[in-house]
Amino acid sequence: MSGAAAPAQQMTGSNRYMLLILLVPGLLALMTTFLLPMVWLARASFSTSSMSAFGGGVTLEHYHAALTDPFYWKVAMNTLSLGVTVSFFAVILSYPIALFLTRSTSRWRGVLTALAVAPLLTSAVVRTYGWMVILGDRGVINSTLQSLSLTTDPVRLSNNTFGATVALVEILMPYAILAMLAGFGRLNPQLEEAASMLGASKLRVFWRIILPLSLPGILTGALLVFVLAISAFVTPRLMGGGRVFVLGTEVFQEATVTLNWPLAAALSVVLLALFSSVIVIYQRALRRLEA
Amino acid sequence: MTNRTSLSLLALLAATGAAHAQDKTPLNVVGFSGVFAENYEKFIIAPFEAAHPDIDVIYQPSKNSAETLALLTLQRSDPTVDVALIDVSVAIKANGEGLFATLDEASVPNLADQPAWARIDGDKSIAFSQDNLTILYNTETVSEPPTSWTDLADPKYKGKIAAKLADTRGVILIPILNKIAGADYKETIDPAIEALNQFAPNVSTWEPAPDCYAVVQSGEVDLSICWNGRSQYLHDTQGGIIGVSAPKEGSIGQTNTINLVEGSAHAEAAKTFINYALSAEAQATFAEKSFYGPVNTKVELSPEVATRIYGSPEAQAAQMSLDWPWIATVYSEWIQRINREVIAFN
Structure with missing residues (x-):
């Protein structure tokens, strides 16, 4: 084992051993904080006992209740449409910023990048309250409109889907920017120069060179925002004024108000299934794009 | 969690x-x-x-x-x-x-x-x-405090009411509104749902944040439907901006x-x-x-304390209590109806 006799193979063997040991804490943490609760959640969604996940028999009634109720289908559709709208606007607004940050050669680039993602330093709850101040009935926008005599009654900008969408777009934009920055690796100024030299207009360069090359980044950003938006709970609840019914708020309602824990678990599993299918579709799309 | x-x-x-x-x-x-x-x-x-x-x-x-x-x-x-x-x-x-x-x-x-x-x-x-369900109001913006649960439907409060009703608050409000309509909550709650829909257009938020007291204190809304104990406490400790108006038709306690x-x-x-x-x-x-x-x-209770808990003598006489074990069997169904037949449309 020891000394000069140790062949290279054994070295890699012990390296691998080391690697495993180093991985153990992380894996254990993942097991206890992620995998075990998932198993618990999955089991609870089949439980006949309303309180203990592992007591009681197994039943499909909660899935039956969730999937045969048109209201939950509507909630699922709300969730999806909120996710799509938020990712669309977050991507549209983040793309120019990310593109600028990638292509910029300014020495302020690092500072600007930090500024772009700085909102992440504040919690989503605080930023949601910020939006309540801006969009509320007595908020900045409404009082400006009224002092300019453009409106007499407050325009309802918050406590509805509009408010929830606006707040979510802003809150999730830094994620989109970060994801795009990471995904724009294939952008190459030389390709643009070559295209221009061959006579392509700026618009054409953007359309034929920049956009296709940045598409993987755009997709990653959109996926990230979409997943965060459909699982969002605090912002839709606070900005929606109770009028925005999405899966996140419904799970909370069932878990803490009506205390139907198995139904809450079943709805969570449905949400997870939604996530997974979106991720599968995304990976297919990405593979096709790169092929 | x-x-x-x-x-x-x-x-x-x-x-x-x-x-x-x-x-x-x-x-x-x-x-x-x-x-x-x-x-x-x-x-x-x-x-x-x-x-x-x-x-x-x-x-x-x-x-x-x-x-x-x-x-x-x-x-x-x-x-x-x-x-x-x-x-x-x-x-x-x-x-x-x-x-x-x-x-x-x-x-x-x-x-x-x-x-x-x-x-x-x-x-x-x-x-x-x-802890009674009651109506609290902002004493600076509301000169004439509401005296009845039906005042909630007054058009002058349009966009000025905060009402978190998708929980015990709503479950308690239903029998109250039902009684005003002369119906028995064990038979039907349709009259209460109808009454809720009458004042629903006035509601600005069904999910007041941070809570149903702060939005009145800050002046964001004029009225809020919430619990008496905390409202009385805030009335005494926060400069009397929150006023409490126990409706004359009586109430029910959490x-x-x-x-x-x-x-x-x-x-x-x-x-x-x-x-x-x-x-x-x-x-x-x-x-x-x-x-x-x-x-x-x-x-x-001394008359002063009784008034601060239940409201006027008329309201005290109308105070109700519920058959809670029975309510427990319909609790989630009622909340579901409030969510689906009132909040979702307003």
């Missing part, structure tokens, strides 16, 4: 328990947080400990009854909590799971002074206070119950404490200090 919080709460309980466990009997009580916890410790627990030097009551505030229920479920085989104070609807749910022990008049003599409706599930959960946890290691001490908490003396003090309605039939 509750798993981790419960575990840390457990650890905390164990730690505090160990520190106190020298010669006194430790008694772990889990209950509501905030002003309730403050008042309960000051006006119920402190006098009790003075009278029973051998018992050391450790009060653990819990964020809400759902969290308390999660904690009790988690440690059902080896409970560290001896007494739980929780909402009646949650208590009935817990009784379905056998989490609480039956009390009897031999060990808790004050049970005899509780009205029949307060002795729930065969003396497993005993109601000890009721009912809090006291429960002995099944398998408690200190059941004797727990029963002594429960007996004190149910006494006329304790309930009268708590009513005077926190404006929660008492349950014990021997409690005599």
Whole structure:
């Protein structure tokens, strides 16, 4: 084992051993904080006992209740449409910023990048309250409109889907920017120069060179925002004024108000299934794009 | 979500328990947080400990009854909590799971002074206070306070009402509105749903943030439907900006119950404490200090206190109580109807 006799193979063997040991804490943490609760959640969604996940028999009634109720289908559709709208606007607004940050050669680039993602330093709850101040009935926008005599009654900008969408777009934009920055690796100024030299207009360069090359980044950003938006709970609840019914708020309602824990678990599993299918579709799309 | 919080709460309980466990009997009580916890410790627990030097009551505030229920479920085989104070609807749910022990008049003599409706599930959960649902208003923007539940539908309040109704608040408002319409809540709640839809267009938010009191205090809305005890407290402590207007048609209280946890290691001490908490003396003090309605039939309230708890003599006469075990069977169905037939359309 020891000394000069140790062949290279054994070295890699012990390296691998080391690697495993180093991985153990992380894996254990993942097991206890992620995998075990998932198993618990999955089991609870089949439980006949309303309180203990592992007591009681197994039943499909909660899935039956969730999937045969048109209201939950509507909630699922709300969730999806909120996710799509938020990712669309977050991507549209983040793309120019990310593109600028990638292509910029300014020495302020690092500072600007930090500024772009700085909102992440504040919690989503605080930023949601910020939006309540801006969009509320007595908020900045409404009082400006009224002092300019453009409106007499407050325009309802918050406590509805509009408010929830606006707040979510802003809150999730830094994620989109970060994801795009990471995904724009294939952008190459030389390709643009070559295209221009061959006579392509700026618009054409953007359309034929920049956009296709940045598409993987755009997709990653959109996926990230979409997943965060459909699982969002605090912002839709606070900005929606109770009028925005999405899966996140419904799970909370069932878990803490009506205390139907198995139904809450079943709805969570449905949400997870939604996530997974979106991720599968995304990976297919990405593979096709790169092929 | 509750798993981790419960575990840390457990650890905390164990730690505090160990520190106190020298010669006194430790008694772990889990209950509501905030002003309730403050008042309960000051006006119920402190006098009790003075009278029973051998018992050391450790009060653990819990964020809400759902969290308390999660904690009790988690440690059902080896409970560290001896007494739980929780909402009646949650208590009935817990009784379905056998989490609480039956009390009897031999060990808790004050049970005899509780009205029949307060002795729930065969003396497993005993109601000890009721916090009325009421209308609070901003005294600076509302010159003429509402006097009736039907005032909520007045067009002058358009966009000026905060009403969190997809929980016990809504479940309590339904029988009130039903009674105004002359209907029995056990037969139909359609009249109440219709009444809700009449004032729903006035509602600015169904999810006031941070809560149903702060939005009135800040002037964001004129009216809010919320609990009396906290409103009275905020009226007294926050410069009187929040006014409370108990509607003349009467109200119903959010009912809090006291429960002995099944398998408690200190059941004797727990029963002594429960007996004190149910006494006329304790309930009268708590009513005077926190404006929660008492349950014990021997409690005599001064007219001033009665007015601040129940409103005018007319409202006091119209005060109602509910058949909570029956309500528990329709609780989620009613909330579902409020969500789907009122909030979703407004």
